[in-house]
Amino acid sequence: MSADLNVFITKERIESHTDETTDRSGEDENPLAGMTVAVKDNISTKNIRTTCGSAMLESYVPPYDATVVRRLTDAGATIVGKANMDEFGMGGTTETSAFGPTENPRAPERVAGGSSGGSAAAVAAGEADLALGTDTGGSIRNPAAFCGVVGIKPTYGLVSRYGLIAYANSLEQIGPIASTVEECASLLDVIAGPDEHDATTHEEGANTDYAAAADGNVEGMTIGILSDLVEGADEQVVSVFEDAVADLEAQGAETVEVELDSIEHALAAYYVIAMSEASSNLARFDGVRYGTSGGYDGNWNETFAKAREDGFGEEVKRRILLGTYALSAGYHDKYYKKAQDARAWVKQDFDSALSRADVLASPTMPVLPPKIGESLDDPLQLYFIDANTVPVNLANLPAISVPAGEADGLPVGLQLIGPAFGEEQIIRAGSALA
Incomplete structure (x- = not known):
């Protein structure tokens, strides 16, 4: 299926160099043993080309692995290929790739989102169990929403960026994509934590068990509805979003309306x-x-x-x-x-809003996945597609996109935003839906 959807730029395996063993406490030393992972093609892989979706780097082969790649293979995972992406991460549809667009597995005539479109499509199409993407202004959450999978943009500094070919250093984070919130959290457990090669990484959040937070318990949780981001969305998207919020309320969550002047x-x-x-x-x-x-x-x-x-x-x-x-x-x-x-x-606005709510919610994308070719001729339309996701990167906060439902047979995502290093909260809330 990947050849038809154009999921991978380079289809080459990187095998784990660990054995499936358990330590003396009975815990699995290789938590991703047997799992396959697609890695976005702006993350360095030793001796395997890394193109950033650009003709500029068509023949570039890194001499080292990114920290996240090493952590994947140390955890027992097998990397199955380098996933297609918008050129240097610049785009929201994967149509700017020099290697052609990735098609949406749910609707092949439509975009898979971007810039991590190949990563999300790989998971949605069953070409990989898990995937790594990068998120500068929504590039994990956007394709996760459009392809009907789960994507987490971590707090800036939670995951090492060593080996990432950067587009915008102060905004970008590497993060996980998976079919369920629990699987996504398990991948985050593996890649999170400080790295001596990346001075921007933090100790905070490094020893958290994110997979354990995916318990679906939202009883008593306060969810702030970002009214400004809801009002600007397509009516069909808003309808699905409101149904998902009602589901969370039925499970015991409370909601408050929040406005952000900025x-x-x-x-x-x-x-x-x-x-x-x-x-x-x-x-x-x-x-x-x-x-x-x-x-x-x-x-x-x-x-x-x-x-x-x-x-x-x-x-x-x-x-x-x-x-x-x-x-x-x-x-x-x-x-x-x-x-x-x-x-x-x-940043100040988000901090104020998060003093009133445990997490904040909005539609991930304000529109349904466009048809391939619709937005390339209108750069402004391409930029406005990021309206609900870019504020999170400006504030360096964590956010997750989870499937909220469908409109016209197309996936709609719900975005949950948490305080800095509050991944547990967004994972807990998201797991109530996915």
């Missing part, structure tokens, strides 16, 4: 910050240090420009240009500094 500025702030960081991060892909080398004649400027012209797709070029403009002399304070101020406001 939300209307979050999307603009996110794209200024993300594109600015992309402009800086992708400067290394010049055809000399990294990337395609055309062997062009002429001076350095011509060679550099030609390598980037040939190596990058249209969406990546667009974001680099906008980010470079936002950081340029005379515009830094006008755009980038204001965006960072807005980011601080978003």
